[in-house]
Amino acid sequence: MIPATEKVKINKKDVAKLLGEWSGEFTVLVPSRDEGVVKWARWDGEDASFLDWYRNTIVPPKAIFLPPMEEMFGFQKDKASYRIELPVSSERKQLIFGIRPCDAKALAILDMNFSDAYEDPYYLAKRKRGVLIGLGCANPYDSCFCTSLDSSPNDATNVDVMLTDIGDEFLVEVITNQGRELVAKTSLVQVAAETDEVRAEEAKEAAYGRVARKIDTGSIKEKLLSCFEDKDYWEEVAAKCISCGICTFLCPTCYCFDISDELVKNQGERFRSWDSCAFPLYTKMPMENPRQQKWRRLRQKVCHKYGFYPINFEVIACTGCGRCIRLCPVNWDITQILGNLPTKEQLTPEKC
Amino acid sequence: MNHKEMEKKLRREARALLEQGKVGYIIGFEAGSLKFTTTPLITSDTGDISRLVVNPFIANNLSVYLAGVKGRVGIVVKGCDSRSIVSLLQDNKIAREDIVILGVPCSGLIDLGKVEELVGKERDELDDIARDGDRVVVTDNGNNSEFPIHEVLYDNCLGCEFPTPQEYDILLGEPTLPAGDRYQAVSLMKIKQLKDMPAQQRWEFWRNEFDRCIRCYACRNICPACFCQRCFVEESEPQWLLPVPRWQDNLMFQVIRNIHVAGRCTDCGGCERACPVNIPLRSLTREMYGIIAELFHYKPGMDKDTAPFLAAYEATDTEDFVR
Numbered sequence: 230m231i232p233a234t235e236k237v238k239i240n241k242k243d244v245a246k247l248l249g250e251w252s253g254e255f256t257v258l259v260p261s262r263d264e265g266v267v268k269w270a271r272w273d274g275e276d277a278s279f280l281d282w283y284r285n286t287i288v289p290p291k292a293i294f295l296p297p298m299e300e301m302f303g304f305q306k307d308k309a310s311y312r313i314e315l316p317v318s319s320e321r322k323q324l325i326f327g328i329r330p331c332d333a334k335a336l337a338i339l340d341m342n343f344s345d346a347y348e349d350p351y352y353l354a355k356r357k358r359g360v361l362i363g364l365g366c367a368n369p370y371d372s373c374f375c376t377s378l379d380s381s382p383n384d385a386t387n388v389d390v391m392l393t394d395i396g397d398e399f400l401v402e403v404i405t406n407q408g409r410e411l412v413a414k415t416s417l418v419q420v421a422a423e424t425d426e427v428r429a430e431e432a433k434e435a436a437y438g439r440v441a442r443k444i445d446t447g448s449i450k451e452k453l454l455s456c457f458e459d460k461d462y463w464e465e466v467a468a469k470c471i472s473c474g475i476c477t478f479l480c481p482t483c484y485c486f487d488i489s490d491e492l493v494k495n496q497g498e499r500f501r502s503w504d505s506c507a508f509p510l511y512t513k514m515p516m517e518n519p520r521q522q523k524w525r526r527l528r529q530k531v532c533h534k535y536g537f538y539p540i541n542f543e544v545i546a547c548t549g550c551g552r553c554i555r556l557c558p559v560n561w562d563i564t565q566i567l568g569n570l571p572t573k574e575q576l577t578p579e580k581c
Numbered sequence: 582m583n584h585k586e587m588e589k590k591l592r593r594e595a596r597a598l599l600e601q602g603k604v605g606y607i608i609g610f611e612a613g614s615l616k617f618t619t620t621p622l623i624t625s626d627t628g629d630i631s632r633l634v635v636n637p638f639i640a641n642n643l644s645v646y647l648a649g650v651k652g653r654v655g656i657v658v659k660g661c662d663s664r665s666i667v668s669l670l671q672d673n674k675i676a677r678e679d680i681v682i683l684g685v686p687c688s689g690l691i692d693l694g695k696v697e698e699l700v701g702k703e704r705d706e707l708d709d710i711a712r713d714g715d716r717v718v719v720t721d722n723g724n725n726s727e728f729p730i731h732e733v734l735y736d737n738c739l740g741c742e743f744p745t746p747q748e749y750d751i752l753l754g755e756p757t758l759p760a761g762d763r764y765q766a767v768s769l770m771k772i773k774q775l776k777d778m779p780a781q782q783r784w785e786f787w788r789n790e791f792d793r794c795i796r797c798y799a800c801r802n803i804c805p806a807c808f809c810q811r812c813f814v815e816e817s818e819p820q821w822l823l824p825v826p827r828w829q830d831n832l833m834f835q836v837i838r839n840i841h842v843a844g845r846c847t848d849c850g851g852c853e854r855a856c857p858v859n860i861p862l863r864s865l866t867r868e869m870y871g872i873i874a875e876l877f878h879y880k881p882g883m884d885k886d887t888a889p890f891l892a893a894y895e896a897t898d899t900e901d902f903v904r
Contacts, residue, residue: 263789263793264789264790264793264859265694265859266793266857266858266859268793284703287857287858288795288858297795297796297826298825298826298827368706370703370705371615371616371705372614372615372705468621468623468646468649468650469620469621469622469623469646471645471799471802471803472802473797473798473799473801473802473803473855474795474796474797474798474799475797475799475855475857478795478797479795479797479857487824489820489823489824489825491823491825500823500825502796502823502824502825502826503795503796503826504824505797508798508815509811509815510815513817523649554614554615555615556857558641558799558803558851558854558855559620559621559641559803560613560614560615560618560619560620561620562613562614562620564614565614
């Protein structure tokens with residue numbers, strides 16, 4: 230048994246064994262490739278070869294807690310009333326192995342929304358059953374900009390256990406009590422030497438330096454709100470956007486969903502599924518979409534993340550994971566937009 | 582004429598068009614914010630003209646923007662994109678006199694996915710990717726590797742029948758000769774593999790593919806042929822399809838979309854490139870393209886003065902129902 234206060238390490242060759250141990254208690258999710266698309270999937274029990282190629286997933290881990298679609302309940306018409314049947318939810322805990330710091334932070338950001346005035350039972354139940362094993366980024370993408378958002382490729386704030394690549398081994402840092410219990414149970418870790426910790430620090434510093442994309446978030450909220458009504462500006466930056474759902478669906482912090490019923494004869498299900506403020510149909514069901522024009526919808530996306538969320542929760546709802554930049558079919562780049570917001574002097578007089 | 586020379590000519594012509602007031606906007610490409618990418622540049626400012634580029638990464642079919650830009654527009658197009666414009670003209674979606682077409686005789690676009698697969702590294706980890714005649718040279722960590730173009734161009738480019746724009750006002754270089762049948766087999770390989778599968782296996786294949794679909798509608802929104810004001814999938818009364826991304830609904834959406842763009846799709850490959858979860862959508866659209874060519878002897882976007890494919894019939898048609 231390793232004393233809980235000590236830093237420990239694990240040989241990369243033993244990671245598969247460790248996942249095997251954890252598979253007894255947890256459903257273990259790891260990055261996996263499906264026709265070249267990296268997403269979270271149940272560990273196949275074979276090996277940890279994903280460590281050789283994994284940088285980040287296309288579909289963010291929010292999909293584990295807020296799935297692209299989920300059944301909220303089933304219903305059956307019973308003469309004059311409806312009988313509601315809640316779906317059977319698993320009690321089994323889920324262990325997400327290798328979550329990147331940006332995506333772990335995104336979950337913390339989602340928690341604020343889903344446990345605010347209304348507590349979302351679907352999301353929160355899954356969150357309570359989730360354990361996060363973080364893996365620091367050694368090789369961030371050219372689209373990553375986490376260091377501009379109070380985070381870093383090694384940010385361990387939002388995980389239970391944090392791993393840092395130190396060559397043939399990972400340095401293992403225990404962050405939460407849950408993480409401590411997990412690490413204490415395994416005999417696959419060894420006490421880390423002082424040299425291991427030095428190597429980890431060097432690796433962290435090098436990774437930090439590799440995040441080349443930067444934005445100044447200093448007074449971003451104020452800047453955004455002051456140009457909020459500059460129609461010309463927003464029309465110009467929205468011109469090439471095609472209003473698809475990629476940047477919002479695959480954003481680790483976007484959480485909008487739609488609700489739909491499917492009724493066949495006397496029974497059916499109520500589903501919720503991802504929705505996007507980029508879509509003209511957004512909020513059409515309860516009322517109208519007040520954002521008929523593309524530039525209004527795009528402005529909403531940017532302002533929600535960098536203006537309104539900070540007002541509501543005192544945090545920017547963006548973690549700099551860069552998915553919206555890498556995956557955009559027209560290379561609409563939020564960092565360019567935020568970096569070139571018009572100053573008060575540049576604002577055009579025409580208001581929307 | 583190489584890309585650099587075309588780029589020079591493009592900037593000269595585009596500047597003149599704006600300065601002489603012949604167009605209010607130019608729609609072209611500029612360097613993207615990520616390595617080996619480009620991004621649409623939509624501008625009325627002559628100061629932006631020096632940002633226009635022509636290179637093997639000018640992937641987007643810019644005709645998708647035509648309906649959204651007011652007034653007269655100068656637009657940069659490749660062969661396939663020009664046919665989308667012709668198709669939009671046939672459908673009366675745009676007026677010819679409102680557009681000045683700057684045609685790029687195209688020699689094919691480099692498929693970054695294929696390059697990544699071949700070198701085992703991702704786009705942003707590579708130093709350079711350059712076209713050199715019939716080869717593409719990839720520089721990684723100072724070392725060059727060469728690949729024949731049939732290994733690294735997009736499938737649709739390899740099978741391109743009309744690389745030179747069909748409709749243009751200004752051609753930016755010498756017309757490109759089509760490769761003919763040279764790369765047809767590679768271009769259609771995925772489709773052949775699918776056709777060779779037993780039906781059950783093919784069904785399982787598409788089930789797995791559409792299981793990944795997240796219904797972001799990038800395939801539809803990037804497509805100039807998908808010009809409906811309101812897509813059938815967004816109708817709620819009646820609700821043809823739920824917005825829920827179940828594989829069955831996803832597949833149905835794509836099948837209907839495919840039929841809706843039949844006779845308009847020019848095999849530009851935009852839908853497949855836009856898909857964030859790698860669904861091989863061109864295997865559907867290109868097959869539809871082939872069926873239309875075979876059964877109706879029709880190729881989309883070739884002649885702006887003919888009726889749109891789905892709006893035309895001939896009294897001599899062998900099918901009774903059209904008479």
